[in-house]
Amino acid sequence: MIKVGIIGAEKPEAGELLRILINHPEVEITTLYSPSYNGRQVSSCHHGFLGESIVEFSDKIDPSELDTVFIADESEIGENVMRMSEDYPDLRIIDMSAPRFEHMDAHGMEYGLSEANRKSLVRGARLAVVPSPAAAVALTALNPLALAGMIESDIDIDIALPHQAANAVDIQSLSKEIKFMLSKSHPDFDSQLRINIIPSDIGRAIRVRMLLRSPLATDEVDRVFESVYDDHSFVATSHSDIGNREVEGTNKCVVTINKPGAGLLELQGIGDVYLRGGAATAAHIMNLFFALDEKVGLKLKNSCFGMEDSHSDSQFSWFA
Template sequence: MIKAGIIGGAGYTAGELLRLLINHPEVEVAFVHSTSNAGAPVSDVHEGLVGETDLTFASDYDLSACDVLFLCQGHGFSRKFWEENEMPAGLKVVDLAQDYRDESDGYVYGLPEVKRDAVKACTRLANPGCFATAIQLALLPLAAAGKLDGEVHVTGITGSTGAGVKPGSTTHFSWRNNNMSVYKAFEHQHLKEIKQTLSALQGGKEPEISFIPVRGDFARGIFVMADITTDMSIEEAVKLYKDFYADAAFTHVSDRPVDLKQVVNTNKCVISLEKHGNKLLILSAIDNLLKGASGQAVQNMNLMFGLPEKTGLALKPSAF
């Protein structure tokens, strides 16, 4: 059994990660660390796990007691964590923050659709961001084919869980419900990792991406709408995407329009394409907490330990 440790166990991503790991046939959870909840049952915080685990939050941790460590704290925490802790030989690390997404310090950027072989061989993995995952999966085939040569317009709508478990003025129910708003227009932090991947696929040429993120009035999921100008026919575009994702475990190109409920509670990304005049519209949907965070982290862990990619990730969408 793979022994897993979790640092920062009280947030949304840690809760989803625990749900996956305690039901994973090859994993045993060694510890779940949380300073603020030390000694409390995990199910007191993650109430959906009532009856599924007797784990309690640990006040301390022994990194040598686990084979893989998941870092689920906020951005900036991971670098500080490794300044204060020594990494045991042989430990594999999956970092869900953005600290190492630039692939510094020996980390591999873990987007399996383009980095599968590198993920299999690595010991330090930087898990992609949620918007970054949805947008990259929408654009990877175009970049790989050298067809991402003009401005790309992207609008992405995210659920309130994307802002984390700590309450804020823009996550409060009475404000978020029946409401929408734009934030970080053209300046979202995930643009850096998006351009990093797409540039590498097209010989170092950085794509021009105009991205407008939107806060949605729902709890979870990301729905991305991207368009480019192209002379490709819809038949050519669909073939390009289906060929590119033919071997992808969780990314699927649908012949029908995608909607959010097809992916919520799954590790899937579902993509659909439309052609309007000279515009190609790419729709991409994921669950921000699963394919955009914890599900992808488990997918990467499976690859790192030589397990089938889908192990522990057979999840049914919340379609109704």
């Protein structure tokens, strides 16, 4: 069993992670570090845990007794664990705090988006940062074209996400994060990104619409995506609009491919803002670190569909 500790276990991100890990067949949750909640039950902070057998919050954590530490806040103890990682050669550290991307160089961490960086994650990496939700969705859509050297224009990016999540987005940092990985996929990438954040009443979803100039037909784009993602479990493509509930509560990212006009290509990625580039991505990284099937513990499905729901009911309009 993988012995797991979470630093900042009282944070909402940690609650999302706990709801995944409590059902993970290879995980034993042993430490929930939160001095402010020391001695209290998890249900005092996170809903859905009444009656569950799970350790209490604690003000102590010993990395030598753990296989994986998830860092969900910016506390000094998290920084100390990352700085001392060489003292624990068997310990894996996954940083899901914010800001995350800025921690990579300081601590020699890998970028934790499997769809763009899986080889690095499975070949002996021990430290990784969870991508931001917007970058995770945008890169899932753009990276296949970058790998093929097929991005030759600037990109307009509209990002719709819940109000609270939108308020936390730093556009300059997000642009840097996306460009970093696209340049890693294709060293000659030099396109400009024009990013627009749209706070929306959109439930748990994040929708990223990318518009660029491209002569490619949709079937050509389909083939590029198939060649890159044929063995990836959490990416799907479509040519029709996808409702939010198709991805809410899951680790999936669905990319819609369209040609809105001559010489234009529109990609629209959709995911769960709290799981994609959040808790589910963090668990996905752990699976790769320990050479598990990437789907273990992550066969998540939205269980909130109602009889009145239809595919079109949950559509998002960019013009609403």
